[in-house]
Amino acid sequence: MTCEWGHDDCKFEGLKCYTCFSDSVNYVPIKQKKRYTLNRKQANKPDKRKGSSFEYNNHKNNIKILKDDVTSSMTLNSGATIIEKGDEQISGIIEVMEELKTQMPDRAKGTKSFTIKREWLDKLHREALQENKEFWYLKFAFNEDETNHVGGQVFVVTEQDIIMSMIKTMVEDRKVANRANALIDVANKRKELIEAENIKLRAEVALLRAENNLKILDSS
Known part of the structure; x- marks a missing residue:
């Protein structure tokens, strides 16, 4: 039963409550x-x-x-x-x-x-x-x-509120995780694009050198 005097750690909770007529007369805290x-x-x-x-x-x-x-x-x-x-x-x-x-x-x-x-x-x-x-x-x-x-x-x-709070926390955590994964994916794709552009530039440079060598041979 709920203590009339506000205690929740009484050794005699539920045992001597009916004789506790004055403030905390039977109150003994649990060790x-x-x-x-x-x-x-x-x-x-x-x-x-x-x-x-x-x-x-x-x-x-x-x-x-x-x-x-x-x-x-x-x-x-x-x-x-x-x-x-x-x-x-x-x-x-x-x-x-x-x-x-x-x-x-x-x-x-x-x-x-x-x-x-x-x-x-x-x-x-x-x-x-x-x-x-x-x-x-x-x-x-x-x-x-x-x-x-x-x-x-x-x-x-x-309690229902605890379960719903846990679910809400997991939902928010997964939203943050999903966004983080999306940012990582964008960064990886941007890296791949830069690498591809570098490969293209190197190929264009190699092509120009080859065409220049051909011109030199044709003019000699």
Whole structure:
């Protein structure tokens, strides 16, 4: 439930709200989890906590795909409890916040349902804006086992405005790229034309020399 006193990081959110009759009487801030930034040389491994493998594999995949274009950092195990400034933050040329949710492998194999809570999305929205992120979304897997091997399926839930903003960004980027490619094509064709004109001039010079030699021979 929404805190009457404006807190979004209370340890007792949803537990003691009904007894919090005066300003912040039950408010206890949640201890901030440590954020990790990994690179290819580090060998940190996930532990056995819920969601740890999912978070770690997602982080490695982000680094592999994005390479050195951005910085990708993660908060270990945040997705297994509550949303806390996002499990994964991508920073640099693009600003993104990811939240990860999954179910433990002790659930029946082939799980076909996953409950997504509105509060997760609302909190992610709020915290992404606080962190000045351009895009934000929730990643989830029906079963954490699926995230531990290549080809495991992970899905994304986000707001319509975020999707449309992503599409608009891609459209604008492709327009810029298409114009850049067109300018390159014009430059290449102009280069080819100049080269062709140079070849023509050299051929004309050679022709004049040949005609001049012929005149000399005819007059001797």
